[in-house]
Amino acid sequence: MEQPVWDDPACSVGTMVRGALWLLQVVGEGNTFTKNQLRDAFPGVSQIDRRVRDLRDYGWVVYSSTEDASLLTEDQRFVKAGVAVWDPKARRAAAPQKAMSSKDRQVVLARDGYMCTLCGIAGGELYPDDAIMTAVLSVSRRTVTGTDGHKTEALVTECKRCRSGRGGAAIDVNAAVAAASGLGPGEFRRLLRWLERGRRGATELDRAWIACLSVPPEQREGVADRLRALQISRASDL
Numbered sequence: 001m002e003q004p005v006w007d008d009p010a011c012s013v014g015t016m017v018r019g020a021l022w023l024l025q026v027v028g029e030g031n032t033f034t035k036n037q038l039r040d041a042f043p044g045v046s047q048i049d050r051r052v053r054d055l056r057d058y059g060w061v062v063y064s065s066t067e068d069a070s071l072l073t074e075d076q077r078f079v080k081a082g083v084a085v086w087d088p089k090a091r092r093a094a095a096p097q098k099a100m101s102s103k104d105r106q107v108v109l110a111r112d113g114y115m116c117t118l119c120g121i122a123g124g125e126l127y128p129d130d131a132i133m134t135a136v137l138s139v140s141r142r143t144v145t146g147t148d149g150h151k152t153e154a155l156v157t158e159c160k161r162c163r164s165g166r167g168g169a170a171i172d173v174n175a176a177v178a179a180a181s182g183l184g185p186g187e188f189r190r191l192l193r194w195l196e197r198g199r200r201g202a203t204e205l206d207r208a209w210i211a212c213l214s215v216p217p218e219q220r221e222g223v224a225d226r227l228r229a230l231q232i233s234r235a236s237d238l
């Protein structure tokens with residue numbers, strides 16, 4: 001289906017769809033816009049911000065200053081377009097994502113240890129290779145391949161960066177095999193399992209790390225003190 005023009009008065013589409021078309025045709029992927037520009041484009045439309053936010057349910061990625069610290073408070077960045085919401089067929093096919101309840105979402109986040117199942121980052125954590133971007137987790141519907149090769153639909157936790165396909169630099173097969181071959185037997189088995197499933201799982205270490213992160217920052221030094229004491233008493237047990 002052809003993409004309608006965002007402000008074509010002859011075209012009867014809803015506000016969310018018009019907002020999507022405005023992002024694509026006026027702002028353009030990768031560019032920023034302000035709330036005022038958005039409101040000026042849709043005079044008299046109440047809650048246009050919210051309608052644009054609804055696009056996230058259809059895989060559209062828009063960052064605010066909370067997710068991208070290089071943005072000013074009034075700025076937002078249109079990172080990536082998602083489902084072609086102006087096409088009723090494409091929109092219907094994507095609709096199940098919208099049906100996910102906040103309870104479902106909480107269950108999935110807890111099961112995945114509040115970590116991205118692709119890169120392993122925890123919610124609110126800074127990316128190791130990016131000093132300004134903190135991870136925002138969301139739950140997406142994905143086709144996952146089981147160890148028997150059987151494909152099923154599953155809800156998985158992913159960070160925004162992995163979701164928008166902007167994860168680190170490309171690595172070749174040999175480099176990946178070389179990096180893996182140095183692992184101990186337990187980690188080696190775990191890595192193979194992750195590869196077979198197409199996503200990672202939370203390890204004991206991850207769970208401990210998440211538990212430490214969820215302690216308020218001003219109390220984390222207390223946690224570190226207790227752990228250091230534990231480390232000394234463990235060493236003296238040997």
Ligand SMILES: [Zn+2]
Binds near residue numbers: 117121160
């Ligand atoms: Zn990630």
